[in-house]
Amino acid sequence: MTLQILLSISAVLFAFGLAAVLSRSNAIMVLIGIELMIGAANLNFIAFWRFSENPSDLAGVMFAIFSIAVAAAEAAVGLAIIILVQRRIRSVEVDDASNLKG
């Protein structure tokens, strides 16, 4: 196994997330796409840590732990915003939230 395989897996995961964010109409599916992209980034952190010259430095592991914590905060705030939007406009479709459209 080389670093290429892990980075390729992570790139495919990121592409799935990007496609979900750009093409799905439900705001919750957009959030799921963001979570997939964050997972790809975490996989990269761990892969680079595993293949680094000095794994006992733990830099990649620390980055991954803090990234997971930030992702948890992001998911909580994002879902709260989705629930608020649903209460305001009775819809979670991203196309329906168009109050600022000219």
Place this chain on the structure above:
Amino acid sequence: MKIIGEWFVLLPAAVLLLAAGASVVMRNLIHAALCLTLSFIALGIVFIALGAEFVGFVQLLVYVGAVAMLIVFAILLTRPDRLTKSGTPFSGLGPAGGAATGFAALVVLLAFIFSSPLAKKPLPAPASAPVAAIGGALMGNDVVALIVIGVLLTAALVGAAVLAMEDKP
């Protein structure tokens, strides 16, 4: 790494990609959330197989235990199946546009990955991240980051509760 050890990474990685792809194309939101949960579990197993056991268990606890539950609760609270007006699960770029953009990003990323000399490195000796060392780093070098992340999490969760709270009459 031995052959068996390699499969211990590649097999969950295959499950991870299958589940992630399924969750992107699922029409039913609950099914998409369950596929996402499966991909989170597979990602945690990949972390554990790569030697980052602590990150793997944090991934399982935080994502499978908390984030997946949050997403399922949000789906149940918003009941999108009743509210969908357009009747299609796609908008914006549409399924073709989304797939094309994702594929273009994938091609660019793979081109960089396979042209990099760094990526051809063979697997070094098995590495591990012992919990004691992680705790030492969290209380030593990275203590400022730990405190900042604590403040961030508190502020984010209080903010989320305020946002989602029903308006008082």
